[in-house]
Amino acid sequence: MVPLSLAKSLASSPRSAEQCSADEATALFRADVLYGLSQPQKAVPPKYFYDEAGSRLFDLICRLPDYYPTRCEIEILKACAAEIGALAGPGASLVEFGSGSSIKVRLLLDAMAAPAAYVPIDISGPHMRAAVTRLAEAYPGVAMVPVEADFTQSVRLPPLEDGRRVGFFPGSTIGNFTPQAATAFLAHVGDVLGAGSALVVGFDLAKDRAVLEAAYDDRQGITAAFNLNLLARINREVGADFEPSAFRHRAFLNGAESRIEMHLESVRQQEVSIGRHHFAFARGETIHTENSYKFSADAFLAMVRHAGWRQHAVWTDPKGWFAVAALERDGEGR
Numbered sequence: 001m002v003p004l005s006l007a008k009s010l011a012s013s014p015r016s017a018e019q020c021s022a023d024e025a026t027a028l029f030r031a032d033v034l035y036g037l038s039q040p041q042k043a044v045p046p047k048y049f050y051d052e053a054g055s056r057l058f059d060l061i062c063r064l065p066d067y068y069p070t071r072c073e074i075e076i077l078k079a080c081a082a083e084i085g086a087l088a089g090p091g092a093s094l095v096e097f098g099s100g101s102s103i104k105v106r107l108l109l110d111a112m113a114a115p116a117a118y119v120p121i122d123i124s125g126p127h128m129r130a131a132v133t134r135l136a137e138a139y140p141g142v143a144m145v146p147v148e149a150d151f152t153q154s155v156r157l158p159p160l161e162d163g164r165r166v167g168f169f170p171g172s173t174i175g176n177f178t179p180q181a182a183t184a185f186l187a188h189v190g191d192v193l194g195a196g197s198a199l200v201v202g203f204d205l206a207k208d209r210a211v212l213e214a215a216y217d218d219r220q221g222i223t224a225a226f227n228l229n230l231l232a233r234i235n236r237e238v239g240a241d242f243e244p245s246a247f248r249h250r251a252f253l254n255g256a257e258s259r260i261e262m263h264l265e266s267v268r269q270q271e272v273s274i275g276r277h278h279f280a281f282a283r284g285e286t287i288h289t290e291n292s293y294k295f296s297a298d299a300f301l302a303m304v305r306h307a308g309w310r311q312h313a314v315w316t317d318p319k320g321w322f323a324v325a326a327l328e329r330d331g332e333g334r
Helices: 006-012 022-037 052-061 068-088 102-111 125-138 179-193 209-216 222-238 297-306
Strands: 093-097 117-122 165-169 198-204 247-254 259-266 270-274 277-281 286-293 310-316 322-328
Touching (some): 022 222, 052 125, 052 222, 068 165, 068 198, 068 310, 068 322, 093 102, 102 165, 179 198, 179 297, 209 259, 222 247, 222 286, 297 310, 297 322
Parallel strands (some): 165 198
Antiparallel strands (some): 198 322, 259 286, 270 277, 310 322
């Protein structure tokens, strides 16, 4: 889950994310919120879901019965891990864009021959560092090099060994971008990893409406809490006066765009203030917080080619609900 527009994210902050101080990060957050709430369709980039509470809630979402992507992707990775390990080669560095499930990372590290380093890049520092601490205990021979940064921005990798760089972008996070922005992001990843690199990326496949909507609006209310936590974070860090109980979670399939949309819907007419800025909400008006595009395999691979990658392999689960692609970038690696 990442920003709605990579292009806007890159244009709004030319400095690399790891160079930003805490004050600058808060200022960027505030600017994004003010900009988003000023639009005809109010919106907040979904990268801001992931404070410490949001990261914990997302971990719970991944364990929900209706949230199939995590289970399907782990099933695929278990089946194809050996082939990914062979693609990586000996002494490779695994670079994860986002600090996700340690289960998935372990599957790849276990399959790789003498991996040199694990480099997670994530905006949620405490969550990432806790995960890295656990992995370091299990893999004492692998250098753990966390990078606290917004991976959609101009990120520079730390010095790494000479083995292949293998990017890892699991969890169907690529679907949070518009197709145009996803293509730009995949090209950006290629620039970050460099010539001769590889990329393992998970993407969700188009399927029945009922299955999709249940995955993003669970009966336990965890996804609703995750979405509403964004308002609590804006109150705390930006100084807004949102009343979370005055909003409700909505998730639905936009069939024309082949995407699930998540919104926060105002349940009454109200006004929200951030300093001297005031935003009126009509009853039923929404803040658009996330898109999750669903692809056909052919459409996804066409996008990959436009971004400068070539297909090594694509695997799906037995139901055909989810896919994992292994990609390669031309040129000689380090």
